Structure formats: structure tokens, C-alpha cells
Amino acid sequence: MAMIDIENLTVSYGKGETAVQIVNGVTFQVAEGESFGLVGESGCGKSTILGALAGRNRQWTGSMRISGEAIGAKRSKAQLARQQMVFQDPFGSIHPRHTIGRTLLEPLEIHGIGERQERIEKALTDVGLPVAFRYRFPHQLSGGQRQRVAIARALILKPRILLLDEPTSALDVSIQAEILNLLKDLREREKLTYVLVSHDLAVVAHLCDHVAVMQHGTFVEIADKQQLVDGRIAHPYTRMLRDGSRGYMAARKD
Numbered sequence: 001m002a003m004i005d006i007e008n009l010t011v012s013y014g015k016g017e018t019a020v021q022i023v024n025g026v027t028f029q030v031a032e033g034e035s036f037g038l039v040g041e042s043g044c045g046k047s048t049i050l051g052a053l054a055g056r057n058r059q060w061t062g063s064m065r066i067s068g069e070a071i072g073a074k075r076s077k078a079q080l081a082r083q084q085m086v087f088q089d090p091f092g093s094i095h096p097r098h099t100i101g102r103t104l105l106e107p108l109e110i111h112g113i114g115e116r117q118e119r120i121e122k123a124l125t126d127v128g129l130p131v132a133f134r135y136r137f138p139h140q141l142s143g144g145q146r147q148r149v150a151i152a153r154a155l156i157l158k159p160r161i162l163l164l165d166e167p168t169s170a171l172d173v174s175i176q177a178e179i180l181n182l183l184k185d186l187r188e189r190e191k192l193t194y195v196l197v198s199h200d201l202a203v204v205a206h207l208c209d210h211v212a213v214m215q216h217g218t219f220v221e222i223a224d225k226q227q228l229v230d231g232r233i234a235h236p237y238t239r240m241l242r243d244g245s246r247g248y249m250a251a252r253k254d
């Protein structure tokens with residue numbers, strides 16, 4: 001059974017005459033413990049798919065099954081907790097005047113979950129931060145540490161799926177690999193399933209088992225990691241993306 005099973009998903013924004021369909025009938029499955037990448041030019045609908053999976057974009061049609069369960073228009077708290085998002089910008093996504101502890105407490109309060117102190121400490125430890133960081137404020141942390149907090153906040157509800165929207169692209173190059181490796185370790189340790197949006201095929205090749213290439217709201221190709229690394233990819237657009245990150249891909253052929 002696939003952890004994520006999406007059939008003919010369309011997603012739109014706006015109502016009536018101003019409604020615009022952004023995602024035009026995409027179909028994909030992600031097995032438990034796998035990572036599925038979404039790449040494609042800016043505005044093609046990658047984040048919109050993540051938003052629909054997360055329950056943030058509710059204007060969708062098609063069929064969505066998560067962990068074998070059919071997802072409807074309204075989700076229970078348990079269904080919402082099952083997948084959590086990590087955004088690109090760790091500066092914008094964490095409240096600047098809340099301590100890290102308070103940031104991590106918030107989802108537990110919203111979902112009415114107990115054992116809060118233990119969970120906060122475990123979440124910080126899981127992302128490689130000292131537990132004393134709970135008393136710090138975001139401005140006292142580096143960009144990489146803030147992204148670790150954003151990942152800890154996503155993990156604190158014990159989701160089965162992480163939806164990662166360009167999780168390293170706002171970070172210094174030297175920090176990017178550190179966060180990618182953390183995500184890789186976490187996936188293996190916690191048996192998490194990932195959907196990762198990136199404009200960078202090298203990042204996708206590093207982390208993902210399969211990748212869908214998007215153009216104008218549809219998938220033009222789904223390739224596996226080996227096809228990507230070996231250059232056995234069919235669609236001209238995919239080749240163009242690959243050529244754009246060739247040096248990087250060669251450096252990361254692991």
C-alpha cells in the first residue's frame with residue numbers, strides 16, 4: 001500500500017469568473033519511506049500540490065489517499081497531523097518574538113497533545129540541537145539552526161509524511177548539505193515519507209527515489225533516481241533542467 005496515493009488531482013484558486021486551475025490532473029504514488037521530488041519552472045504548481053496534500057489548499061478535486069485512508073474536503077486533526085510542511089524560509093516561518101520552546105509548544109496545544117516537555121526535548125534532540133535551545137529566540141540562531149527548529153516543529157506531531165518546500169534553498173551553500181543529510185537521516189530513522197519541492201535537480205537526486213517534472217500544472221515525466229543520475233531521461237524539458245545542474249550532479253553522484 002502506498003503512503004500517498006494521488007489520482008487525477010486538480011487544484012485551483014479563486015471563485016467564479018476569477019477561478020484559475022493551477023494543477024491539471026496529476027497522478028502519483030509514494031511508497032512508505034520513499035522520497036518523491038517535484039521539480040519544474042517557477043509557477044508551474046509545485047507548492048500548490050504540497051498545499052493540497054497538507055490540507056492548506058482546499059479547492060481540489062480527484063482522489064487523495066493518505067496511509068490508505070480516503071481524504072475528503074474536511075480533515076480530522078489526526079488526518080491533518082499526519083503530514084507536516086517545512087518551508088523554504090526559516091526566517092519567515094518562525095515567530096520572531098516567541099522562544100523556540102513556545103514555537104514547538106504551539107502545535108501540541110492546537111492538537112491537545114500531552115507530554116509536552118518530553119516531546120519538545122525529543123524534537124530538539126532529533127534535529128541535533130541542544131535542549132537548552134528551547135529558551136532561545138530565533139534571532140539568536142543561525143539560518144541552519146532555524147531550519148532545524150522548523151523541522152523539529154514539523155516532527156513534534158509525529159507525522160508520517162514531511163512536505164518539504166525548497167527546504168535548503170534559503171541557506172548558505174555550506175549549510176545546505178548539512179540540512180539535506182539531516183533530512184536523509186530522519187527519514188531512515190523515523191521511516192518518514194517525503195514529498196520535496198525543489199528547483200534544483202541535484203538536491204532532488206541526493207534525496208529522492210523518484211522525481212516528477214512539472215510544466216504548466218501537469219507532469220511531463222516521472223523518472224527514478226538512477227535515470228536522473230545516468231541521464232536516461234526522455235523529455236527535453238527534463239534534459240534542460242538536468243543540463244542546468246550538471247556539474248553539481250556529477251559532484252553528488254552518491
Ligand SMILES: Nc1ncnc2c1ncn2[C@@H]1O[C@H](COP(=O)(O)OP(=O)(O)OP(=O)(O)O)[C@@H](O)[C@H]1O
Pocket residue numbers: 013014022040041042043044045046047048049199
Ligand atoms: N493563494 C493563491 N491565490 C492565487 N494564485 C496563487 C496562489 N498561490 C499561488 N498562486 C499562483 O499559482 C501558480 C503556481 O504557484 P506555485 O507556488 O504552486 O508554483 P511553484 O511551482 O511552487 O513555483 P515556485 O518555484 O516559484 O515556488 C502561480 O501562478 C501563482 O501565482
